[in-house]
Amino acid sequence: MSEIARSVLTDVWAKDVAARDLLPIRFQTERGRRQSVNLNNNVTARIENPLADIPRHTLLHNVEEFARDVNLSEHIALLQRGALVAQNPAGFEHVSELEEAEREALRNEVLHKWRQPKALYATVILCSIGAAVQGWDQTGSNGANLSWPDAFGVPDESPTDPAINAWIVGIVNSAPYIASALIGCWLSDPANYYLGRRGTIFISAVFCLLSVIGSACSQSWPQLFVTRLLLGIGMGCKASTVPIYSAENAPASIRGALVMSWQMWTAFGIFLGFSANLAVYNTGALSWRLQLGSAFIPAVPLVFGVYFCPESPRWYIKKGRYADAFKSLCRLRNTPLQAARDLYYIHAQLIEESEIIGQSNYVTRFIELFTIPRVRRATLASWTVMIAQQMCGINIVAFYSSTIFVLSGADAFHALLASWGFGAVNFLFAWPAIWTIDTFGRRNLLLFTFPQMAWTLLAAGFCYYIPSESTAHLGMIAFFVFLFAAFYSPGEGPVPFTYSAEVFPLSHREVGMGWAVATCLFYAAVLSITFPALLKAFGVTGAFGFYAGLNVVALVMIFLFVPETKQRTLEELDYVFAVPTRTHVHYQITKTLPYWFKRYVCFQKSATLEPLYRFDIVDDKASSSRNSETEKTVLPDTGVMTK
16 A cells, blocks of 8 residues: 555545544453443434444354355355454555455445446446426426426316315325325335345336336226325335335445435426426427326336346345345445455344344234334334425425416416426436535535525515516525425435435335334325415415414424434444434533534634544554554544544
């Protein structure tokens, strides 16, 4: 290793530690594995490596037995080297068994974290294309709302039953979200159990492909309602599986950025849907059918491409198919050593996890979402971020922007054009989250963007008081709606699905993600059904003000109930969610809130924040003497989780 490279690498690690502004505390542990952290009641908020205290000769013996048990005997030496690296990730330079090429690959994990295999990027991109179906359908119905009610005899301006027609339009628009919340999301657990991640994605893609074609051919609003229900089944399964699949395949250092491609492609689908709305605007009575049916396009590559991607290694491990898991990891990591390291580390963490989870079936797993403390905390956090996505008001714009702009005085074409601008802003401003979600963090992104969404939505509502004959009327409304989207896209846009896909233990990941997505889509259905009536009762200003207030409520909920998860492996998050909720809430109220007030209101630069989490890191010098005892370094942390 060159002196320059060594200096850069050392500097990166030094900055990571310095960023916490804390000194290490060292202590000695007895020979062998000490008692594990209680994953149901981690009152010390310590996050540990389950391999850290195991003496070297014991670890190598354990790995050898593991390799023979799972039919990987030909890889014993490789797995042993991987286990030594997993035991002390920062001290791999001291592992004498490593080859120089392997050391270089490990250095690149820090120096060039985006240097990943093409198979990893192809997997995440291909599967996240499925999210475009959801985004495209939202905007397809958005534009179609201007014409399909008239075609099916339920116009908004009916002289006889305007209120009933408004509810019919709302119910038809909400049909995919009703089916997703009540059926699709809950089918994901058994589908994943029997078919795997790829099989579930394939079946959901078929539903999304055929149902939108059916909606374009429907001859009455009940037929349109049924086809959109079928679309919802596919959307629910897909939305509950794709983020999990991406999270399980991605390395911890860039997991957030890769999993958020789900939101990236949803935003892209919204943009393409608005573009399609404009493209077919002048096709007459056929326009709404083309607007709804065009959403089949992104489902095509998903149907034909998903089986070219590797299956989730964690799903294989869950099924006891370690040899297949190792093959998948070899495609998803740069070297076999990194694949071996991750395989054994996942295995070790799942042993810890199994001590609190045990065996269960679908019904008991659902019940355990609310009864096992570690899982219950993940359930609460995922529910909070998911319901916040509906409380922020983004979908009143995504579903009904064309209607909103028509009410602000625009004609149909300019309403579609303004909606297209919203879609473009939503997509373009999602890009910064690729870099910020794993550095700034999930929680911090939400805490920063929610206040901004509240005031921009309120400002957009007040702009309706500008005289309609003024050119500033429509322009200022569109400006604040676009600004609202610009704050939503890098924050509450990518975080909920990324966050929910990573917080549950492997045993409850499918049913937990199903719960989280069902929460999101159920309230999306409620929003879609109620917003036409809300507009009639409150007007646009009142409706926008109502959702601005919900942004403030969501901000408080996130501040209290959502822990940070960035740059931790999926298994290490067991320790984060083992911290009792009351401990987390008490810390935020008594430590974080006073700190922020002193630092950013009183401008006291000397203000310091006492840390919450304490990360156990094996000291490099101890790796050479682990036959007799193990020295550990405990680094406290405030929630900025960096390695």
